[in-house]
Amino acid sequence: MTRITAIDGSRISNFLWFQRDPLSFLLHASKLGDMVSIEASKKYPTYVVSAPDLIKEILVTKDKYFEKGRAASILSRTVGNGLLTSEGETHRRQQKMIRPAFYKEHLLHYANKIVQKANATDFQVEKEFNMSQRMMELTLEIITVTMFGKEVGEKKAEIAESVDTIIYQAAKTLFSPLPIPFKFPTPGNRKHHQSNEKINEFIYQLISDQKKTGATKDTLLHMLLATTYENGESLPEEEIRDQLVTMLLAGHETTATALTWAWYLLAKHPEIEEKFHEELTNKLGGRQPTFEDVRDLPYTETIFQETIRLYPPAWIILRESLSEVEVGGDTYPRKTTFMISPFAIHRKPPYFDEAEKFLPERFMDHPSPPTFSYFPFSGGPRACIGSNFAMMEAILILATIGQKYRFRLVEPQDIELVPLVSLRVKGGLNMVANSR
Template identity: 35%
Template structure:
């Protein structure tokens, strides 16, 4: 658990060293993004980057990140990363400006009301059990791909429960191509790079077009049926604002794509990293097995089991600390202002990185250590220190949905299987906007309780 950081009032500012002519820091961000960003805190609390012809600032101190995330009128959604993400998510909840956010949040909140979570969790449990049912003792699997298939099935079911074969909808391939296309645009923020007719850019445009057609047909089918299927799409179709207006088809499409990527990509990454961390820490894994044997006795986990699985929940929290899926994000400054006592002009891009914050030794003792028990203390993290889901009014609306899915998946799988990554392979993250691991294999061993 992080220490309660005492705010200081002398925040330092600097320009990151070793900028290249013309390109600035873009090559370092492209080729060594995680080490480069994590090392910026050593240079100051607010660090200036040069990315080709563009300038950006990185908020490295938790006090500045808290200010950045809670003053959402001054530091609006936008900047190098969010502007690129809007090519896919449009004006969805995760990317819309502050002027639209309040209306959207109020309209979408019923979809994530706590009373709906048990119903979603029941769908999650069915899909987790069904997706893992074909596994056999001794199977060697591509673990990230398997977790992606699992979260695709869960997300599609919770979104489109009325579709008889929601898990078989061709959203997996579309979202994979879309996510990689967004990542390329974010990690190489040079003007015009996304317009070059490369194979990757063509795949991105084709996948984006196909995804819109899938959602268009689903929306039309649901509108024609006029039935509440107790899923996310039903809520999107039925919700109304204060003036009685519903969401347009384009607005629903943007929200569906936002939920798809958040539900598939981020949770799959969290699960993939969790298995590597557990395999590298056998004492924690043994304690997890003991907890699961005591509570589940070999059956799949259910929503009502989660309060009795505290170690499972702490494993999710600690995995999100070490490997936050949304590891770097941006805001745009709407008016000349000061951040940490340093002038920042209107129009500037401000970046912040949960990955950087979560690996500060002054916030998390022994930050590289996988230690779920750091979350045993009753003290809450100081605002701005632990931010896998953001903070303030723009905190991720589906945070509890995602952590519930991850906990159910870990509990159900670990109660029946020991997942062991193949020795002597390097498990490294993609150079991407989402902290997902590259493909790696693991062996499934059926547990004898």
């Protein structure tokens, strides 16, 4: 029996709905069935996939039948052929090359840097500030000093603005029905090119400095420069550049956005915030956290787990079939697009009780949710390679800053979701800090 359900409404009305509000569209589609046809194109059909077993087929069991397709093509305008966009054997080779940067011995080194940067992040008491911006700046500093062995320094504002422009333009292009070729000199494309140039200048300078001095060890940059092909040749600078830019974009924006939502949710739930502060007091007693403390802060961990359930870093995952493929007993032609939304699936009542509520306790002493009903870092061979780093970074930042401050929301304030690469707060989140 087929598991395909057709969505209600015309092709045009559904397209306009998705363009206007993709999150509500995906929530609606996820409630209609396991595999929902949205008739985006008769030639290249599109489906919203909402059943964990079907998602596992696409992302794991039959992943070789799929590629990222258009999403990778658009992202490659900035990151080139890095880990985020490469396919097939190239992707497998790159994974093998980069994975050691996230081994435990390196995480131990990164943890100290994370705490140092978080501890240096000061908030003026009783003065309004933009939490989104502060978390972006903090995670940018962390990714550059841990992965590249370099302080971003005076270029922080410039690089942050360039990353912001690239993410906005990429999201705008990805969900456009008729994406304008990158070479056309539209205002958006010009901004994108200018931002690429600024990031390239920063990255190539890092590579040059490291080659000259060899000063930094235990970093991704150092590892890439030491890597050779089977024939003994070093990696070309362009490939190193692609991996570093990939890490720059993917390694700080998503974590910063998730942390922003965590502070928002804590401010909205004072009883949970109180338990959070109790754990920090009991386990740390005012001292700075270390790598060893990450496992000893279970409630802090569940706060972040629950945050990325409600606001997952990857709110949508796109896959395109390379050939005819069978999924869930139904056969789909080549060039079929499958849309998988962790945002929608994480909010489905069959998998989570009171799914719309912020309940960190659901991750403590409860049965684990079914595989692929909770997958904030995607899954399968293309799952986020830095997920352990991101979890450690988030817990250490929450613990370090949470020991010194509690935050309250500026009211009134409209909180609106903006689905770009990650789920941002429109205009940023305005808060006020109080000393603990």
